Amino acid sequence: MFGTLAMVPTMDELDSAIVQELQRDARQTNRDLARHLGIAPSTCLERVRLLRARGVIRGYHAEIDPAALNRRVEAFISTRLRPLKREVIDSFKAALIKLPEVMAVYVVAGDEDFLVHVTAQDLDHLHAFLIDRLSQRREVLTFRSQIVYQSAQKRAYEQLPEA
Amino acid sequence: MFGTLAMVPTMDELDSAIVQELQRDARQTNRDLARHLGIAPSTCLERVRLLRARGVIRGYHAEIDPAALNRRVEAFISTRLRPLKREVIDSFKAALIKLPEVMAVYVVAGDEDFLVHVTAQDLDHLHAFLIDRLSQRREVLTFRSQIVYQSAQKRAYEQLPEA
DNA sequence: AAGCGTGCCGAACAACGTTCGGGATCTCTC
DNA sequence: GAGAGATCCCGAACGTTGTTCGGCACGCTT
Known part of the structure; x- marks a missing residue:
């Protein structure tokens, strides 16, 4: 084996x-x-x-219309953290992914440290999320929102060539 | 009915x-x-x-280990387009989502116009994608890459309260 | 109170999931 | 180059499931 x-x-x-x-x-x-x-x-x-x-297939998931889950506003939030220590990164990531509005969290290279994918009921709720949940946290230095106007995504990815 | x-x-x-x-x-x-x-x-x-x-359930999809599909590098690419006309936005979006490396395309509000979610075999292929596919296009004014170091994402979203 | 609509259930049959023994093919080893 | 062993795939068979349908119960309307 x-x-x-x-x-x-x-x-x-x-x-x-x-x-x-x-x-x-x-x-x-x-x-x-x-x-x-x-x-x-x-x-x-x-x-x-x-x-x-072998872990190639990780699971099977239903794809749901966001509107049916009362998620009509979508955004990406970029944040800068201070101090940028491992403990801070890990705990920030862990805390965010638990919030119901947060769909995904990415630790990224570049000017900003985090990219957070969020959906909320409407603009008011998104704003409330940013003010009450995000900027409340001491490690958050700055953040920036990118509301999603339109999107297109794939549901099936082909295998890329080895070379 | x-x-x-x-x-x-x-x-x-x-x-x-x-x-x-x-x-x-x-x-x-x-x-x-x-x-x-x-x-x-x-x-x-x-x-x-x-x-x-009713369209609440849109489909059922297997979740696959990206490494098994030779996708070991993940990034978000932000781009600015000119001229920012409807036709340009639509055709750019349509063209990008067809590329195998592109997983999702978002038209966003903010300094930048597009956010593109990409996976590639490795850094070399990501670079090749940026140079050969993205910056090749005349409508692309500038772009900026955010390599993903770590990520966490949900596979199931709860229904948010109505109010 | 009667009539209607709606939503849920259980039985029944066709279709499917899952196991298992066996055969074909390929690769070593001697 | 022949045999042993390993690997992969298949088809049959049986228990389980999908799917349909008639009917019952409940709630609303008139």
Whole structure:
């Protein structure tokens, strides 16, 4: 066997095709998946199981209309932190990701230290979030908001060539 | 019946619970889902079907380890465009989202006009992307890269309170 | 109080998930 | 170059699930 560290068995074409299909529709039956790929259901099942075990497939998630969750305003918030110490970064990240409005937190290189992806009910709630939650924190030196007007995103990523 | 416009029937608690569960694990069986919520499978199936039909549930997607797709470097690229006309914005957005390295494109308010979420094999490929694909375009006035060092993200979003 | 609409349930059958034994192919080893 | 071993895939079979449908109960309307 191979250890717990990064995929010893590399992805072959069948694996790629399975991953592609499951990114497109994670709720299709194993039989449909197998049919689509031209292999036996039992083979397909085993492949999928291995992909999960190897950590290539991390989970399956429903994509939900943000409006149905009362999230009609979306923004990216860039922040600068002081002092920029490891403990400060870690605790800031951990605290932010727990807040319901926060969808993702990125520690980045550049003028600013953090990029925070946020959704809220409306502009008022976004503002309240910034004032009451973010600028309240002592480590926040400055922050800057980028409201999202439009967006486009992919739901399935192809495998990039090795070289 | 209700028209095709935004959800006439509002989400009740059961709908919220279903949505929550399917965000957590989109590939569980309908029976498991029903068991978890304490309702009959037939009821559960009908609810899920309606949520899809109403557009609340948009799809089901597998979450894949980026490294398995040869995407080991992640960045946000902010760009300024000129002239900032509707046609320029639309065509830039459409062109970018087609590129394999681009995961998402956001049209934002602020100093910069676009925020582009990108993943590439490594720093060299990211650089090549910036030079060959992005700055090649005539409408790009300036751009700025924020490499992602760390990140944390949610896979399931709760419904925010109405008020 | 009767009638109607809505939402949920349970039974039933077709379809599916999952296991397992076996066969084909490939790779070492001698 | 023949045999042993490992690997991968398949198909059959059985338990489980998906999906449909008729009916019941509850709440609203008139």
